[in-house]
Structure formats: structure tokens, C-alpha cells
Amino acid sequence: MDSFGSCLPFSTSAPHVAPTDDRGFPKLEEYPPGYPRFAALISAHDPFLVCRRFGQLRARLLLLKQDKLAMLETRLELIDRNESCPLFLGKSRCDRNADRIALLSEIERSLEDYDQFTGRAHKMLSYEIAHRRDVRSLQNWIDGTGCLAREETEFLLRRHELVTLAPAGDNAVVQLENWVEDRLIRFYRGFRGTRFQSLSDDANVYLYRSALVRRVSQTLLIIMVTTLLLMPVVICNIISALSLRIVVVMACTISYLLILSGLTKSRTTELILAGATYATVLIVFVSGTSGF
Structure with a gap:
């Protein structure tokens, strides 16, 4: 089972939705089937505003x-x-x-x-490319409800030219929140409780407020950043050989840049500056503790 918009496989009979917050929308079922209901779904979650760029x-x-x-x-x-x-x-x-x-x-x-x-x-x-999880979520909802003509929703199959009109967010935070949301839905049944008010009466459609997801994501992000920054310091404190310390600095800098480039949309100059700053701090620490 997965949330509407997640990256995991869906059941064709169980579409799921996971907007960022509950902004007082009426239930989806209060709208007539077809475009009125589909438009209500899209307006409930900004990244669902996808279109072809032709x-x-x-x-x-x-x-x-x-x-x-x-x-x-x-x-x-x-x-x-x-x-x-x-x-x-x-x-x-x-x-x-x-x-x-x-x-x-x-x-x-x-x-x-x-x-x-x-x-x-x-x-x-210049618009952001639509995320696969959002496109797949819309496709699952359409397949599960069958309230729209298939030929009028074929644009969702052209994923290579689908863009989202939603403002670009922090790519690292978005990816982490999506991952956390997927894990909560899969392993924590309480996440699907009534306290996360759904905007649909369909048991297979979930529209959550993201307060819990945001808090968990922020906690994990802080832990990850702290680990990345302090782990090489701890390792270098344990290791006494200068050559091994240099290897640790190189390995940690490479890992830092790989994670940074994967989670963010940093430019080459920004990555070079971040890597140089990170490596400099570690080298200063190594030289200050070993007479290097």
C-alpha cells in the first residue's frame, strides 16, 4: 500500500492521495464525477497541477x-x-x-x-519536471474511479514532457518527506487514522496534513547532516595514522558531494565551493590534532 503520489507500486483499485496540508476542501465525493471531481483533486495538492509543455x-x-x-x-x-x-x-x-x-x-x-x-x-x-509519484498518483486515481474518458487523460502517459506549475521547493526536503510518508503509510497504520483528516470518503484515497511527515523529515535531516559533519571528526580522533586520516577526509568529502548532488540541484561551482569548504575544515582539524 502506498500514498497517492508515492514512488512505490500501486494497486489499480486503490489510488492514494497525499497533499501537503488540509486547507478546508470539501470531500471529493461532493463534486460531480468527471472533470469537477478531478479538478477538486488536483487543486488539493499543488504538485498535481501537471500539464504538457508540447x-x-x-x-x-x-x-x-x-x-x-x-x-x-x-x-x-x-x-x-x-x-x-x-x-x-x-x-x-x-x-x-x-x-x-x-x-x-x-x-x-x-x-x-x-x-x-x-x-x-x-x-x-523553465517549469519543474513533474515528479513520477504525482503523475502515477493521478493515473491510479483515474484508473480507480473511471470517471474520465481515457483519451482525454492520455497526456499523463507522456511523462517526458509533463511539467508541474507548482513552485519549486527544496528538492532534498521533498524527497525526504516523500520517503517518510511512504514508510509511515506502509508500517504505521495509525497514520491512516481519522486524526489525519481525509478529504475523501473513499477508503483508498488519503489526503493528509503533513505536520507529522514534516516533523519526522526535519528530525531525520538534522541527524543526517550532523552525522555527515561529525563522523569524519570522530573517525580521525580514533585513527592516529596521518595517511589514514587523509584517506578518511577524501572518502568523506566524496560522500558529502555525492549526497549533496543527489538531494539538491546544485550547480557545479556550488558543489566545488561546498566540497572545498568541507575538505578545508577537515584538513584543519587533522593538522591541528596531528601536527600535520
């Missing part, structure tokens, strides 16, 4: 708009080369070439359209 269609339109501007550019160059009055090219206020004036107006409109399109495309491509 990358191929955007690329196709971009190529067409780009080619149109290229042709207009070629036409303008041709008009300039065939200009019979050089004065028109050197003083735009005196330009009486109607073809050039009309063409420049068309170029301006096309450029404006091109700029708006590229700006919208850039904004769409």
Missing part, C-alpha cells in the same frame, strides 16, 4: 516563425541592393520606398510575435 509543437512553430523572419530579411536586403535612390538608404526621414516601408512594418510585427513566442516557450521550459 515541446515538439513549440519547436515546429519556432522553426516556422524563424524561417518567416529569415525570408523577410532576405527581401529587405534585396530591396536595399536594388534601391535606385541612395538618399533613401542614408536618411530614413526621406525614404519614399513604399515596398521597404511596408516590409519593415511587417518585420516589426513578425519580430514582436517571435519575441513573445520565444518568451512564452522559455517560461514553459
